[in-house]
Amino acid sequence: MDELTPRQEEVLDFVLEKLERSGYPPSVREICEALGMSSTRGAQRHLEALERKGFISRAPGARAIQVRGGFREAAAYLPLVGEVPAGPLRYASEEVEEWLPVPGRWGGRGRFLLRVRGDSMVGDGIRDGDLVVVDPRPDAEDGEVVVALVDGEATVKRLRRRGKAVELVASNPAYPTLRVERGDAEVRLAGKVVALLRERV
Amino acid sequence: MDELTPRQEEVLDFVLEKLERSGYPPSVREICEALGMSSTRGAQRHLEALERKGFISRAPGARAIQVRGGFREAAAYLPLVGEVPAGPLRYASEEVEEWLPVPGRWGGRGRFLLRVRGDSMVGDGIRDGDLVVVDPRPDAEDGEVVVALVDGEATVKRLRRRGKAVELVASNPAYPTLRVERGDAEVRLAGKVVALLRERV
DNA sequence: CATTATAGTATACATGCGTTTACCTGTAAA
DNA sequence: TTTACAGGTAAACGCATGTATACTATAATG
Structure with missing residues (x-):
């Protein structure tokens, strides 16, 4: 892309500012x-x-200016369905608090967001108030961070396989490890934590 | 907000889809x-x-439809301009690696993304590979996490005010604290870290 | 039953808006 | 000096676009 003259940059800036302020x-x-x-x-x-220099493209019609900010990945929208620990999860779309846009590659069938409460996973850089992206799956590998449903209550922990048993381990040593024998009907996995959003650093 | 009829929802969906695809x-x-x-x-x-139900607002003029947040917040796009520590930052739009969608309220004039390298801030839950959202500003308050330019190289640290001097503190005790006297021309702030994205948990 | 809201079609109108033509000015390069 | 280009004014054209009026149909509500 060519360079812009100062005046052309003013125009591009105004277009971007108007887009941000008004949405069109x-x-x-x-x-x-x-x-x-x-x-x-x-x-x-x-x-x-x-347009000639490639910063925007235009279509016939009013206000049909498309800003081409390099490569723009499409957004995926994920529902914020609740908090952990706290349960049960609300999947019903009428009860979803909010849908948030995330980078497109974070999207995927059935993925959703949970707000993490507490400091049980600070050792893995997951802090109070963080939003985690959960990929729903019934099982997970040793060492993966998962959302588990224990007695109907959702919790975020690291999964550890110990022979026939599995353990749900907090990364904050102040919290106990939960050991689960195979076939225990009171514990099942809601999914694996694949990404994270933090709104206040 | 009132509920939408199926047909009204189709209209809203099309407006959002058109916005996502075309930018207007x-x-x-x-x-x-x-x-x-x-x-x-x-x-x-x-x-x-x-409009009556509060999902959009309209202004006089062509295509002057503004989708209101809450329900499905519009995405903001931020440029990924480089890594820290590593410098200098590339602001020139033709060198931007990528533009990523984030929740609309994370957007704002001049904000950008940096990929954090190293483990100097693990104590604050910022890990190797994380993307931080930076709000550009020339100054910051005591205790805020900032991006500082030291001898032309960008770095993420916590800012601490000590009388006339400021300190750049890592939250990993294995890293040293940099003390800067007021008026030191070799250090300036690029901005404040306001949010965070993690792609691999 | 009358009333109200949703969801259309058809038509018309004023104007916002993109586009075009013509002309002027300063600056930098050939 | 000539040429080219960025940047600008002035005026006009025609269509796209938002808006308005009128009429119809269906379903829910009281």
Whole structure:
């Protein structure tokens, strides 16, 4: 991509700012007004330059400006279905608190978000208030971080296989390890933790 | 917010899909075509209902549809501009590796993503490979996690004010603390770390 | 039963908006 | 000096677009 002149950069900045503020791009005349121009031709020339240099693409129609910020991965939307520990999980879509956009590759069949409460997994960098992306699956490998349902209550722990038994291990030594014998109907896996979002650092 | 009728939900879904695909909202007639309607009045009624129920807001002008957050928050796109520690940061848009979608409220003027390398901040739950959202600002408060430029190299540390001096503290005790006297031209802040993404847990 | 909300079709209208043509100015390169 | 280009003003054109009026049909509600 070519370099932009200062004035062209002002135009691109205004388009981005308008997009962020309003959710839709500006009209040519709004660009004129914002940059203090009295004729539409000037703004149009800038848009033509921005398109020629590959920063935007345009379609016929009003405000049909598409900003091409390099490679833009499509967003996936995941539902925030509850907190852990705390149960049960609410899958029913009417009860979902919120749908949040995440990078497209985090999406996948049945994946969902849980807000983690407590500090039992701080040793693995999972802190109070973090959102974890859960990939639903009935089983998991030794050493993976999972969401388990113990007596109907969801909890995040690291899974450890010990022969016929499995253990649910907290990464904070202040918390006890739960040992589960095979065939224990009171414990099952909700899924594996595959990614994480933190809103306040 | 009131509930939507199935048809109104179709309209909202199409608006969101068009926004995601094109970067700008559809016109009334594009909505008609997408839903197989021959008159604009129908789509208009749906938009009026969506506005009345609080799912969108509208402004005078073409395609001036703004989808309101909460239900399905719009995505913000942030550029991944490099790694820390490693410098300098590449702001020039033509060198940006990637643009990633994040929850809309994480967006904001000039915010960007950095991939964290090393384990100097594991005490704060920031691990090797994590992506941090940086809000650019020239200064920060005591105790905030910041991105600092030391001799041209970017680094993530916790800021501590000590009278006239500031300290850049790692949260892993194995790493040294850097003490900076006021007016030291070799150190400046790139911004504050406000959120975090982890792709592999 | 009357009323209200949803969901359409058909038609018309004013104008916002993108586009175009013509002309002017300054600056930098050939 | 000429040429080219960025950046701009002024005025006009025509269609896309949002909006409005009128009419119809269906279902739920009281």
